[in-house]
Amino acid sequence: MDIRxxxxxxxxxxxxxxxxxxxxxxxxxxxxxxxxxxxxxLRAGALGYLLKDVSGRELAEAIRxxxxxxxxxxxxxxxxxxxxxxxxxxPARSPDAGLPEPLTERELEVLRLLAQGLSNxxxxxxxxxxxxxxxxxxTSILTKLGVRDRTQAALRARELGLV
Numbered sequence: 001m002d003i004r005x006x007x008x009x010x011x012x013x014x015x016x017x018x019x020x021x022x023x024x025x026x027x028x029x030x031x032x033x034x035x036x037x038x039x040x041x042l043r044a045g046a047l048g049y050l051l052k053d054v055s056g057r058e059l060a061e062a063i064r065x066x067x068x069x070x071x072x073x074x075x076x077x078x079x080x081x082x083x084x085x086x087x088x089x090x091p092a093r094s095p096d097a098g099l100p101e102p103l104t105e106r107e108l109e110v111l112r113l114l115a116q117g118l119s120n121x122x123x124x125x126x127x128x129x130x131x132x133x134x135x136x137x138x139t140s141i142l143t144k145l146g147v148r149d150r151t152q153a154a155l156r157a158r159e160l161g162l163v
Contacts, residue, residue, distance in 0.1 A: 004032070011037070015045065038081065050062055
């Protein structure tokens with residue numbers, strides 16, 4: 001499919017083709033790599049977007065890829081798609097984003113060791129802390145995770161992807 005055609009542009013033709021025959025696989029082959037054409041063509045249902053300077057071999061491979069259920073986008077066009085996706089995508093959630101108050105780095109260290117089954121004394125030795133300090137961290141961790149004991153803390157940490 002070309003972008004600019006007499007009578008109807010390639011984006012509209014792709015849209016109509018895919019509405020009538022959803023199984024149709026469309027590759028846009030054009031000289032235009034303007035953002036508007038790229039995004040509209042892909043939104044219309046094109047599974048490929050190539051510029052007309054591709055070699056016959058590359059075009060044949062693109063046809064095989066798209067016919068086999070894949071998608072193929074010209075590298076220069078793919079950069080635009082990736083940049084737009086990154087711009088539109090919501091920021092990644094931190095693993096403890098579901099907590100009312102996030103854990104500090106030190107609390108995460110203590111939690112990881114706690115989840116390995118270490119006692120407060122063993123954690124204190126590993127992190128060069130006083131045992132009472134570790135006990136305070138454990139209390140804070142239990143509160144932030146909303147659990148009653150160390151076992152529940154370890155399970156909750158796994159659920160949240162913290163360990």
